[in-house]
Structure formats: structure tokens, C-alpha cells
Amino acid sequence: MTLIRRHFLQLAAAASAVPAGMEIVFAQAPQGGPKLTQILRSDLRAQDQKVQETVVNLLEMPPGAAAPWHMHPGAQELLFAIEGNVTVEIEGQGATALKAGEIVLIPAEVPHLARNDGSGEARALVTHSRADKEKPFVVAVKRGA
16 A cells, blocks of 8 residues: 555656646646646556556646536546645535545546635646546536536
């Protein structure tokens, strides 16, 4: 467990060292919305293909920004708060406010969202472990009012 945590903290440190001008972005974020910068996308090796791919992104959210409700088919998500506060809502579990240094695991196929309810910038390292690269990476989920 210590080795996994140390490796994850090393990834978080690497993410915080990424130049601010790096423009490898999954999708164009609307003005003032969250920005997701891919840091790593690599096939997993020597795992009997139970997990085919790991994708690591840096999520940057200005105050008041939110990612919409969505899910990741066949992909578990780890969200590690690096800076600021990130609120994560997971269907059936309610909301969790993460402070810098805290982490949440979001199971595959479960609708969720992330938002910045704070007054300052929030940054998080987001890692997805995908069991099937042929499935879409993210699927928007409509929620009733």
C-alpha cells in the first residue's frame, strides 16, 4: 500500500510541475470552465489485460466551475486533490469535499461529477484505469431535476 501511495504521490508531484502553457487537452473547455490536461495515456503491461489502459489527466477548475454528470464505461477513476477544494458527487453516495492531499475512488459505470465550490483555483490529478479501450472514454449522463 505504501508503494502504491508513494507512486501516486510521485505522479501528483509530476503533475504539479507541468508547464502552465501545455496545451494537450482532451476537449475544448468553455470559457471559465474546467480544463483537463492529459499527462499520460499508456497501455498497462504484465497485468493479463485485466486493465488495458491507464489515463492520467490534470484537472484545473476555476472557482464555480463544474464538470457535468458523466460516467466512464469500463473505467474506474481516482481523483487526487492537489490544490484547493474539489467537491465530488457520486450517485448513491452524495457529495464529498476533498482538500489538497485527499483522494476519492469512483467505480466504473457510476455517474458522478466534480466541481469547485471554493473561492480559489482547484487542481486535481485524475487517473482512469480502463478495462476496455474500445468503449467510449466518457459518457454524459442526464439527471432529473
